[in-house]
Amino acid sequence: MYTTLISVQQLKELQASGQAFMVFDCSCDLMKPEMADVMFATVRIQGARQAHLDRNLSTHGPTAVNGGRHPLPSRETFAAWLGSLGFTNEMQAVVYDRNGANYCGRLWWMLKWLGHDAVAVLDGGLQAWQAVGGAVDSGAALPAQASSKFALKPALREWVSTADLAPQVGHANLTIIDARGAARYRGEMEPIDPVAGHIPGALNRPFNENLTAEGFFKSPQVLRAEFETLLAGRDASTVVHHCGSGVSTVPNILAMELAGLGVTRLYPGSWSEWCNTPGLPCAKS
Incomplete structure (x- = not known):
């Protein structure tokens, strides 16, 4: 289980291991949020799912648990989104961006907050993956896997109001x-x-x-x-x-x-x- 960082070589080994895992692309441009979709469609790690800062990792709706520009959604709301992707409690999560870990850490922290310890940031991001010839995709996202139930567990990280x-x-x-x-x-x-x-x-x-x-x-x-x-x-x-x-x-x-x-x-x-x-x-x- 990887709980902090994962190297590109370790990710390749994970891909070959047969272990259940999911990769999330969190790439974003804070000043131009629409660029997240462009970056994801242009190039991403093969099989990666998109985790959009505004659509998935924050909310301004009634389920927001705090204020500010990027409020956290409730744990229940976020767990439901994970389940809609087919992500389960038994999976290893690998999160990355192409922005110097500026955005993917958010998903790393949120999964810990939901009680999921098996989540790691890809060290070096997309650039490191491409530098070793890692397989990539482009174009529209793959269809979601069959939805699952992602169960909440006691939070492993805390936030302050x-x-x-x-x-x-x-x-x-x-x-x-x-x-x-x-x-x-x-x-x-x-x-x-x-x-x-x-x-x-x-x-x-x-x-x-x-x-x-x-x-x-x-x-x-x-x-x-x-x-x-x-x-x-x-x-x-x-x-x-x-x-x-x-x-x-x-x-x-x-x-x-x-x-x-x-x-x-x-x-x-x-x-x-x-x-x-x-x-x-x-x-x-």
């Missing part, structure tokens, strides 16, 4: 890590949300700092050293992660786990919910 987070800001039992770019964190620019800045006291770790220049996750040793430097003695168990809308922060969550620093929490509403909530403080630096 704005109501729970706000009273803890500034306390020693909370460490916030902001995964947005440094300029957005400092409040020098804000291309998406109505207010620039960050949650007071938050530390900054842009999500792409977890990857090498070649697009692979850094070694556990390097990641641990970098996060320990960032935390500067703070207890890793107090960490809550956020970004703009709870998507690109997940590589930081995964990186801390790879580094042996344990399971940490997600604030899915992130800056988009925080800065739109009346009365909450916003800092610049």
Whole structure:
């Protein structure tokens, strides 16, 4: 079972093993969401299913469990979507994108949230798969397999609401890590949300700092050293992660786990919910 990362060679071995698995393409363009369908139709790993950020991995409907730009759907709603694809509790999930793990981490985290541990991010993404000559598809998606029942299990990852987070800001039992770019964190620019800045006291770790220049996750040793430097003695168990809308922060969550620093929490509403909530403080630096 793969629970964090899977290499392209390990995915090839999985394909040949006869084990039940499903591959999900989470590629997206945040500023042009319609490009997700274009990218999927152009090239994808053979047999991959599409997991669209707006259609499948978030919702603005009555089943949303939080606010912000990309609210999580309820666990029940998301489990029903998985079942409609034929995904079962016995399957290994492999998630990838072509965006430096910016989007596929969302599905990795959500499956953990549903209690499914057998999910791994493809290290290096689509680019690494193509570099070794991995089989690809293009064109329209394959018909869905026969629908199944995906059963919910106790959550393996936790999220924090704005109501729970706000009273803890500034306390020693909370460490916030902001995964947005440094300029957005400092409040020098804000291309998406109505207010620039960050949650007071938050530390900054842009999500792409977890990857090498070649697009692979850094070694556990390097990641641990970098996060320990960032935390500067703070207890890793107090960490809550956020970004703009709870998507690109997940590589930081995964990186801390790879580094042996344990399971940490997600604030899915992130800056988009925080800065739109009346009365909450916003800092610049």
